[in-house]
Amino acid sequence: MNKLFAVGILLTIGIVLAVKAYAAGDATKGKASYAVCMACHGADGMGNKALNAPRIAGQESWYLERQLKNFKAGIRGADPKDKYGMQMRPMALTLANDQAVADIAAYVSSLPEQKPVAKTVKGDIAAGKTAYMICQACHGPTGGGNQALNSPRLTGQQDWYVVRQLKNFKAGTRGTKSGDIYGMQMRPMAMTLANDEAINNVAAFIATLK
Ligand code: HEC
Numbered sequence: 001m002n003k004l005f006a007v008g009i010l011l012t013i014g015i016v017l018a019v020k021a022y023a024a025g026d027a028t029k030g031k032a033s034y035a036v037c038m039a040c041h042g043a044d045g046m047g048n049k050a051l052n053a054p055r056i057a058g059q060e061s062w063y064l065e066r067q068l069k070n071f072k073a074g075i076r077g078a079d080p081k082d083k084y085g086m087q088m089r090p091m092a093l094t095l096a097n098d099q100a101v102a103d104i105a106a107y108v109s110s111l112p113e114q115k116p117v118a119k120t121v122k123g124d125i126a127a128g129k130t131a132y133m134i135c136q137a138c139h140g141p142t143g144g145g146n147q148a149l150n151s152p153r154l155t156g157q158q159d160w161y162v163v164r165q166l167k168n169f170k171a172g173t174r175g176t177k178s179g180d181i182y183g184m185q186m187r188p189m190a191m192t193l194a195n196d197e198a199i200n201n202v203a204a205f206i207a208t209l210k
């Protein structure tokens, strides 16, 4: 009886470890599949405005995984009005399975932030700071993100990309598809920004966060 019990425990541990091994990303394998991403996001993952590709270097792996899965599933990047998301979706589809997604997320999140990105959005930073009061509850006072609240890091992100996403959320090209639990939490927050000016203000403020 005791022996059976011991075997049972060992089997359980084995299964738990196997599941963990599957879930954890392998950055070395991810590096190999990153070759396809480089063309737009850059070898350093710092993004490329001319190609509309945001910085992904240093973003947290859980958020990267979620977005890549959302692109694959058509929760993001499938709306014809989402021009840039539609460019990204076929790239996510090159990742064969969840393990490949986890591997590339591990690699991308390991890339260091090379340099501060250029500020391109003009806005009233003081007004943006006031608007950001509501955002910090989830994204944190310095924009570092909060995994417990499923909120990504915003600090160091390109301001033009922040503007585009806030507009996407407002327009419903992001955060409305069924299954987009987290996008749906963000959408009403984007709605608090009354107009394009308010969006520019908050993006200009976020660009000052370190
Ligand atoms: C053809 C250019 C192109 C290639 C190649 C490409 N991407 Fe993208 N990617 C984009 C664009 C454009 C966006 C912005 C989409 C939007 O505005 O919603 C994006 C967005 C993303 C995002 C969302 C970032 C965020 O903050 O939510 C992730 C993650 C991402 N790409 C990862 C990858 C990975 C990993 C690869 C390689 C498998 C890859 N991309 C290849 C163009 C590209």
Ligand code: HEC
Pocket (backbone or CB within 6 Å): 066, 131, 132, 134, 135, 136, 137, 138, 139, 149, 150, 151, 152, 154, 157, 161, 162, 165, 166, 182, 183, 185, 186, 189, 190, 192, 193, 202
């Ligand atoms: C209730 C929590 C919450 C609040 C408050 C909130 N957000 Fe978010 N935000 C989220 C979540 C969750 C996501 C991730 C959505 C997803 O997974 O697609 C997100 C995503 C984003 C993104 C997309 C980042 C990317 O890399 O694509 C931006 C930009 C953003 N938020 C800005 C803001 C701004 C600006 C405010 C204040 C006006 C704000 N958020 C308030 C929860 C919140």
